[in-house]
Amino acid sequence: MNKISLFFFLLVSLAFGQKGERSQLVLPPKQIVQINYPLYQGFNVKIWNKSKFDLGVSAREQKTDSLVKGFGLDSGSSAVLEVNKGLYLQFENGYLASLKVEYTLQKGMEGKKKSTKSLTQQRAFYLENNTAQSIPLRIPGVMNPNLSPFSRSGVDLPNGQKIFLDLNGKRILIFTVTDSIPHGARIDVANLINKALNEQ
Secondary structure: OEEEEEEEOOOOHHHHOOOOEEEEEEEEOEEEEEEEEOOOOEEEEEEEEEEOOEEEEEEEEEEOOOOOEEEEEEEOOEEEEEEEOOOEEEEEOOOOOEEEEEEEEEEEEOOOOOOOHHHHHHHEEEEOOOOOOEEEEEEOEOOEEEEOOOOEEEEEEEEEOOEEEOOOOOOEEEEOOOOOOOOOOOEEEEHHHHHHHHHO
């Protein structure tokens, strides 16, 4: 999947930084767009998915590209993401159609400590499909990703979140998120499926 990097050197007076102003972005098919605001000490961004398909959203380390937090944003829904200093914002389009995104940005406030209470209950990790077939998953209340062959999708899920395989319309539980999952872990979905099917 190709990457497009956008580096914004903005003043607060510009439209991107004004409260209530929405920026629009169209993601080409099978593209990753990386957005960085180097003049900001972190920022909060509210995102609206204006497309018919799920949108991948994540915050990543600028130096290593490592996933810090991420999630799938359902069609027609919105979410708020905090992108701290040293991170960049990434949008991912895994489909053969373009995706339309709208977002509004607020500059982070230096010296203001963020609350980490909710983050301690979240696990940021990867779901990997190492097979030659697509794998349809269901993550209730979050997204319904369809993992492409030999692909990897970053997620940021709460403890207790269940992940199901959609097998011909039947949901099969393959995984439950726990605090034992290391941040940034890579979970082989095919192994989870084999284990779940063998236990039935």
